[in-house]
Amino acid sequence: MTAPLIAVQHLGIAFPNNQVFKDLSFDIQRGDFVTVIGENGVGKTTLIRALLGMLKPTSGQIKYFPNKKAIKVGYVPQFRNLDQEYPLTIEDFVSLNMRGWRPWLSKAEHRQVDTALRVTNVKKIKQRPLGMASGGEKQRAYLAQAIVQAPQLLILDESTASLDNEMKYELLDLVQNLNQTSHITVLFITHDLPLAKQYAKHYLALRPGQQEFGAMAGMSVEQLKEVSDV
Numbered sequence: 001m002t003a004p005l006i007a008v009q010h011l012g013i014a015f016p017n018n019q020v021f022k023d024l025s026f027d028i029q030r031g032d033f034v035t036v037i038g039e040n041g042v043g044k045t046t047l048i049r050a051l052l053g054m055l056k057p058t059s060g061q062i063k064y065f066p067n068k069k070a071i072k073v074g075y076v077p078q079f080r081n082l083d084q085e086y087p088l089t090i091e092d093f094v095s096l097n098m099r100g101w102r103p104w105l106s107k108a109e110h111r112q113v114d115t116a117l118r119v120t121n122v123k124k125i126k127q128r129p130l131g132m133a134s135g136g137e138k139q140r141a142y143l144a145q146a147i148v149q150a151p152q153l154l155i156l157d158e159s160t161a162s163l164d165n166e167m168k169y170e171l172l173d174l175v176q177n178l179n180q181t182s183h184i185t186v187l188f189i190t191h192d193l194p195l196a197k198q199y200a201k202h203y204l205a206l207r208p209g210q211q212e213f214g215a216m217a218g219m220s221v222e223q224l225k226e227v228s229d230v
């Protein structure tokens, strides 16, 4: 039995002179791995901002189960190269997401950081300044930072764009592992249809004025292309 984490119901979002969504409905089930695909400008970022509560719907609603406060969200952004001079080590960078008002970490928090470093395969290089890490290592450090607080929902916002093929699959293998072992619900925004096909259980294909949500099983990359215009 699955249970929804988030239910999007008849969502409408409009900017002046631009109706991005009119009547968008779909559920994200707990433990699901959903990919959001669609061409540039179709509304992928707008949808994420609405899901995060940063943008108020013009119509319809977004329901959270059991409630919005109970859902912790981890976010992995698109890869952007950092300055080599960026001074924080990978461990410091991951720990940033743990700190409350204290500048130090408790033993339990240290353990959480250690686990995040281990499951994202950056433990061996935790003392390396993040600015000196490779593209794939940087994205794994961002993933570690995103999961250190054990979120229920992990959003990958074009996080594999600009990575070479090997690094893309390495990152997504780690995410799939988290999805399967820790039951983290994943929302993966991408233009990469073969990658979406390989890892996601459901897809949300966005086209101007048209949306399709469905099971990935039985969809070919060509069919994904047709429904998403990517």
Ligand SMILES: Nc1ncnc2c1ncn2[C@@H]1O[C@H](COP(=O)(O)OP(=O)(O)OP(=O)(O)O)[C@@H](O)[C@H]1O
Binding pocket: 015, 016, 018, 020, 038, 039, 040, 041, 042, 043, 044, 045, 046, 047
């Ligand atoms: N704050 C805003 N004010 C006005 N228009 C906006 C605003 N934010 C986004 N838009 C417009 O809404 C549409 C959807 O934008 P959005 O960034 O969600 O697309 P996207 O699918 O994420 O694109 P990309 O793949 O290029 O990142 C675009 O036409 C964009 O110009």
